[in-house]
Amino acid sequence: MNAAPGIPRSRRASERSRLDPFVVSGGDASPRDQRDLMERPFFSLAKTKRTVPIFYEAGDIRVEVFGMPEHGMATIWDADVLIWAASQIVEAENLGLTTSRFLRFTPYQLLSSIGRQTGARDYGLLKAALARLQSTVVATTIRNGQNWRRQQFSWITEWEICASQTGRAAGVEIVIPEWFYRGVIDRSLVLAIDPAYFRLTGGIERWLYRVARKHAGRQRTGWVFEIAHLHAKSGSLVRVSDFAIQVRRIAARQSLPGYRLAIERDGMRELLRILPANLSTVPVDNHVNGIGTSHATPIGTSHAGLSGHRTHESQLSLWPETAIPALNLSNLESNSYVDVTGRLADNDRDPSVSDLTAGGDGP
Numbered sequence: 001m002n003a004a005p006g007i008p009r010s011r012r013a014s015e016r017s018r019l020d021p022f023v024v025s026g027g028d029a030s031p032r033d034q035r036d037l038m039e040r041p042f043f044s045l046a047k048t049k050r051t052v053p054i055f056y057e058a059g060d061i062r063v064e065v066f067g068m069p070e071h072g073m074a075t076i077w078d079a080d081v082l083i084w085a086a087s088q089i090v091e092a093e094n095l096g097l098t099t100s101r102f103l104r105f106t107p108y109q110l111l112s113s114i115g116r117q118t119g120a121r122d123y124g125l126l127k128a129a130l131a132r133l134q135s136t137v138v139a140t141t142i143r144n145g146q147n148w149r150r151q152q153f154s155w156i157t158e159w160e161i162c163a164s165q166t167g168r169a170a171g172v173e174i175v176i177p178e179w180f181y182r183g184v185i186d187r188s189l190v191l192a193i194d195p196a197y198f199r200l201t202g203g204i205e206r207w208l209y210r211v212a213r214k215h216a217g218r219q220r221t222g223w224v225f226e227i228a229h230l231h232a233k234s235g236s237l238v239r240v241s242d243f244a245i246q247v248r249r250i251a252a253r254q255s256l257p258g259y260r261l262a263i264e265r266d267g268m269r270e271l272l273r274i275l276p277a278n279l280s281t282v283p284v285d286n287h288v289n290g291i292g293t294s295h296a297t298p299i300g301t302s303h304a305g306l307s308g309h310r311t312h313e314s315q316l317s318l319w320p321e322t323a324i325p326a327l328n329l330s331n332l333e334s335n336s337y338v339d340v341t342g343r344l345a346d347n348d349r350d351p352s353v354s355d356l357t358a359g360g361d362g363p
Contacts, residue, residue, distance in 0.1 A: 015158055015175055019102035022092065024109055029091035031197065032190045033083055034183045036142050038210035041065065041235025044073040045203030054235040062150070064139040065235075067132070074136040074155055076206050078129040080114045080198060082155060085176055086184045087113075093185060101181045104173050107161070115198040123161075130159045130174065143183070153177035191217075196257035204246050205255060207234050212259045212274045222275035224264070230272065247272055 037043075040063050044050040049072035054065040067073025089099045107126055111118050116125075133155040141150055157175040164170040183189045193213055200206045211230070216223040231243040238246070251261035251272070264271040 020100050021102045021104045022100040024088050024105035029087040031193050032087045032090050033193045035189045038214040043076040043079050045236050062141045066137040068135040071132045071135045074132040076203050078132050084110050089184050101176050153179050194257040205250050209256045216274040218276050224273045227270045
């Protein structure tokens with residue numbers, strides 16, 4: 001009924017007709033994230049419409065993201081749809097079931113699993129999120145081997161929401177791109193994440209958790225980043241100084257589930273140290289306490305502390321509905337980190353073998 005704009009019906013029909021649908025029978029699956037998406041600037045971190053492209057390059061890694069004027073770029077909250085899809089695919093594969101890039105499910109299964117409300121307005125926000133995911137164009141060299149070859153795709157190739165006679169959304173069909181699907185069925189490219197992630201309301205805050213989970217993982221020594229390089233890596237449109245302020249606030253709140261943050265100084269450089277803590281998941285309201293928006297200018301929520309219950313209620317505004325102009329930011333610096341020995345090194349590489357094995361980071 002409602003399908004992604006700009007795609008001829010013949011193409012939409014042929015895409016789904018050649019794929020067997022993966023029908024999601026339940027909604028409860030341990031959340032998993034795709035490693036390649038967890039540290040690089042694939043999504044807007046703002047709750048307002050962004051059409052300014054993202055350009056990021058570090059070594060032979062390139063990421064370009066373009067949002068269309070009608071819908072804007074897909075946001076880190078829209079990415080919850082992809083996390084949910086990855087979780088369902090991994091869960092099904094673990095049970096020996098056959099999966100596909102063509103997923104069929106109900107809006108309730110998705111929304112309830114990612115901590116959203118399930119009212120009419122939320123179905124409308126889901127529809128807007130699907131439109132952004134479909135209209136966002138991504139070009140990247142990640143997972144292309146030594147010979148540089150750019151792949152280009154949208155986060156959702158096509159989508160459709162079917163409505164009942166009363167007008168209520170009854171079913172959703174989406175087709176995810178081959179690049180993303182391959183990154184999910186390869187278990188070495190998937191990490192389990194804390195369900196409390198879905199309660200984080202700030203864009204930078206959410207992005208920092210994904211960075212922490214990928215790099216610090218469950219390593220006792222954790223990981224150390226230079227904040228200026230984190231800023232370049234995030235693709236955020238806020239200034240470096242405002243980004244640093246928000247990181248300090250997040251560190252003061254200690255709101256990232258399973259991690260402790262500490263701000264350190266090394267001469268003129270400001271560093272963020274990330275250490276694992278409370279590795280077992282506890283009720284999310286105990287994990288997330290006092291969350292505000294992670295941008296310098298408040299959007300939707302204030303910087304005042306919120307209770308876990310209040311944060312849960314504010315999920316209604318997580319998918320953006322407004323649009324304001326934004327300034328351009330190109331990620332042109334090589335991205336580096338400071339490791340636990342104090343050395344500055346390239347950060348766009350796979351984590352150490354110890355992070356992949358000893359940390360229990362598999363699906």
